[in-house]
Amino acid sequence: MAVKVRIPTPLQKLTQEKAEVEATAKTIKDLIEALNQSYPGIKERICDEQGNLRRFVNVFLNEEDIRFLGKEKTPLKDGDEVSIVPAIAGG
16 A cells, blocks of 8 residues: 655655655554665654654654554555654743
8 A cells, every 4th residue: 555654854864855755554553664664764763662653753644643543553545644743842
C-alpha cells in the first residue's frame, strides 16, 4: 500500500532533502520500518530504544492524531497521508 509521508524539516537531511516521500506499509509501525530501510537513521530520530514513538514526536494519519486511533498499530491503506510532526515547546 503506497502511503504519502510528510517529513519535517529537521529530518529532511535523512531523506535527501525531500519534504514528502512514499512508502508501502500496513501499519504505522511497518511504515517506520519501511522508512528506515529507505532512509537509514530516521527510526532512531523518531523512536526510542524500545521502538516506540518518542513523546515529542506527533504522527497524524489523514489529519488525525494516531494517539486517538491505534497508535503504532494504526492500520494504513493505499492513498493515506501521514505527517510526522515534532512537538514544539514554548515558554
